[in-house]
Every structure is written in structure tokens, then in C-alpha cells.
Amino acid sequence: MKILIDMNLSPEWVRVFKQVGWESMHWTEFNDPKAPDEVLMEWAKSAGFLVFTHDLDFGALLSATQATGPSVIQLRCEDTQPCTMGPTVVTAIQANSEELKKGALMTIDVRRMRIVLLPLMNR
Numbered sequence: 269m270k271i272l273i274d275m276n277l278s279p280e281w282v283r284v285f286k287q288v289g290w291e292s293m294h295w296t297e298f299n300d301p302k303a304p305d306e307v308l309m310e311w312a313k314s315a316g317f318l319v320f321t322h323d324l325d326f327g328a329l330l331s332a333t334q335a336t337g338p339s340v341i342q343l344r345c346e347d348t349q350p351c352t353m354g355p356t357v358v359t360a361i362q363a364n365s366e367e368l369k370k371g372a373l374m375t376i377d378v379r380r381m382r383i384v385l386l387p388l389m390n391r
Contacts, residue, residue, distance in 0.1 A: 269290040269291070270290065270315070271319075272290075272317040272318070272319050273293065273321075274322065276323050277321065282294055282304045284350045284354045305325050319338055320343070321340065322343050326342065331388040334385045335386060336387050338371070342375045343357065345376075353378075357376055364381075370385065
């Protein structure tokens with residue numbers, strides 16, 4: 269599993285993912301933090317990373333473009349710190365790794381997790 273962490277989440281997430289053996293990097297480590305979301309998405313797709321974010325724009329991009337990737341994990345809660353949400357996020361990714369490898373939009377909050385395979389169909 270390779271995870272690209274969006275700049276709206278703490279770089280501390282890198283450590284959480286590396287502890288379970290997943291390659292991960294924070295977008296600001298190597299790219300312009302002001303780059304448009306489309307640039308981040310294209311980079312993630314070409315490099316084989318999924319995107320981990322707190323931003324709803326990525327799901328909207330997937331829907332608008334009918335993209336088949338990259339997979340996006342949206343963290344939808346107020347407290348996005350790894351010490352609070354780390355175990356929940358890791359468990360959700362582990363339980364849905366096959367879907368994420370194929371292309372999916374996953375939404376995680378403190379009470380539940382939802383996953384939809386890509387491409388997203390406008391309904």
C-alpha cells in the first residue's frame with residue numbers, strides 16, 4: 269500500500285502508516301503545497317499512490333471526471349490527529365485493501381466507514 273497524505277492532514281500520519289509497513293509521504297515533502305488538487309491526483313495516479321485527505325474536493329473530482337483512480341480516502345471528522353483516528357483509519361484500510369487497489373472512494377468518520385468503487389456514477 270502506498271499512501272500520499274494531502275497537505276490538510278498532519279505529516280505525523282506518515283509515521284502511522286509506516287508503522288504498519290505502508291509506504292507513505294506527505295505532499296509537502298516533495299511538491300508545491302499550492303499545487304491544484306488535479307496535480308496531486310495525477311501524480312498519485314501515475315506513481316501508484318492512493319490519496320488520504322480531509323478535503324471533499326477529491327471525491328468531487330473523481331465524480332466529475334468519472335476517473336478510475338487513484339483511490340481516495342476521506343477522513344470526515346473534526347479531530348483528524350493520528351493519535352485519535354490512527355487505529356480506525358488503519359483498520360478501515362486493512363479491511364478494504366482489495367477495493368482500494370482496484371480504485372475506490374472511502375469515507376471514514378468516528379462511527380462508520382463507507383466505500384464505493386470507481387468510477388463514481390452520477391446519480
